[in-house]
Amino acid sequence: MRRFIALLLCSLAFAAPAGAGEPCPRAPTQLLSLPATRAALAHGRKITVIAFGSSSTEGSGASGPDRAYPAVLEGLLHTALPEARLVVLNRGRGGEEVEEMMARLETDVIATRPTMVIWQAGANAVLRGMAPAAFHDAMADGIDRLRARGIDVVLMDSQRAPRIVKAPHFERFDEALRDLSARLHVPLFSRAALMAAWEADGTPPAAVIGPDGLHHNDRGYACLAGALAQAVVNAAGPPRIAGR
Structure with a gap:
């Protein structure tokens, strides 16, 4: 069953998901x-997923709110887990850094009492210097507060966009998230690793980043959502069917 779901998500992610326009490149596990x-x-309980972050969670660069990654993620999860009572809420707010x-x-x-929080952070911290x-310590405090309430936390690092990689010391924020992931035992869904794999597969950053040189375009958000959905389903597994 899990293999079937993984294959289903692969087909959704790689065969032109909504808004992608072109097939998505292969994503690493x-x-x-x-x-x-x-x-x-x-146990058949309601699942609330909150996408928390700044503009690349809110969906800047997308052609509409339904093309932001949280909306696409929700659709993919409903397809893969049709029996799940699941909602994905977009709590991204453009321009914010971790203190905000x-x-x-x-x-x-x-x-909101979420089951899972996907916390995207670091881009504005890089751009604002x-x-x-301070970024590391603020993130650690937030992670501790979420986990104290039994919430699953997934960290997400910055997209590999021209304005990010040209900023001084951007790698130090990636290092901070990797350290938090290892030290606090929370998973990191790495867009850096994802986009490096896309580029190795023949899809350069320019194909998934919009003209502002910072945010994803529709294809980038759709392919991000596809890879993230696959990771979520692989981790959570299919729901138990009552009576079986």
């Missing part, structure tokens, strides 16, 4: 640990 989500699926996200963590995220140590 990224392993996530989602115990709360897996338990909710197994922390100011709304309680009201926009925790108060935030101290990597």
Whole structure:
């Protein structure tokens, strides 16, 4: 059953998902640990996924809100897990860095009682010259607050866009997220690794980044959502069928 779902998601991700325009390049396997989500699926409980972050979560560069990655992710998960009672809420807000996200963590995220939070951060910290140590500490505080409530946390690093890679010391924010992932035992879904694999497969960053040199285009968001959906389903597994 899990192999069937994985193959289904591969076909959705690689064979022109909605908004992609062209087939998605091959994505590397990224392993996530989602115990709360897996338990909710197994017991038929409602699953609320919150996509938390800044403009590339909100969907800047997409042709409409339905082409932002959270909306596409929700559709893919409904297709792969049709029996799941699942919703994906977009809590991205353009221009924010981690300190501004922390100011709304309680009201926009925790108060909703999510099962899983996908936390995209780092791009604005890079562009604004935030101290990597301050970024690291603020993220650690937020992760601790989420996990104390039994919420699955998935970190997401920055897209490999021209404006990001030209910024001084952008690698230090990737290092901070990798350290947080290893030290706090929370999974990291790496767009850096994803886009490197896409490029190796013949799809350069320019094909999935819009004309502003920073945000994904529709294809980039769709292919990101496809790879993320595959990782979520692989980690959470299919829901248990009642009576079997």
